[in-house]
Amino acid sequence: MDIVLRATLxxxxxxxxxxxLGKRELSQMTPFELVTLIVLGDLIQQGVTHNDFSLTGAVLAITTFAFWGLAMSWGSYVSPRLEKLFEGEPRVIIRHGELLRDNLRRDRLTRAEVESEMRLAGIARIAEVDWAILETNGKISFIGRSAGDDSAQRDDDGPV
Structure with missing residues (x-):
């Protein structure tokens, strides 16, 4: 039972x-950060199983982690509130060609990082973006402006 409690904690x-750590940090890990995360896994194993090197202890620890992962996944599926809590929410970082600096600050994103992602998406200037959304998985989705966008009616409440 001790292993189950420590694994839960x-x-x-x-x-x-x-x-x-944030959305962007996990999607753009450096090799050093990846190695650190792997070492973190070993440290967690030591903290969970303590000196128990038995197969039973390992199975209990793995099963406990799997149980909680499944429970959180199921909770996200059945409850929009839990989904928002566990998964987070997408955040608008560009609206109608304007960079939203407060939203960038919340996710510790720089203008240079956004511009780099824009270049990867084939977008040259921020003015060409109608919406840019930082998704919960750390990726940025871009929606370009159409040619007649200046005269088009806009939804100022945000994306659907």
Whole structure:
């Protein structure tokens, strides 16, 4: 039972840690950060199983992590509130060609990072973007402006 309790505690500590890291950090990891995350896995294993190197202890720890992962996934599926809590929400970072600096600051994104993603998407200038949305998986979705966009009616409440 001790392993199950420690695995549960470590699961939620790891969950909070990954949420604090932010969306962009996880999607653009450097090789060093990847190695650090792998080492973190070993440290978690040591903290969960302590000195129990038995197959039973490993199975209990893995099963506990899998259970909580499945429980959170199921909770996200059945409850929009839990989905918002567990998964986060997409955030608009460009609206009608204007960079929303407060939203960038919340996710610790720089203008240079956004411009880099724009170039990868084949977009030359921020003015060409109607909407840019930082998705919950850390990717940025761009919706370009159409040729007659200046005279078109706009939805100022945000994307649907």
């Amino acid at each position: 470590m699961f939620f500590i790891l969950y909070v840690l990954l949420r604090v």
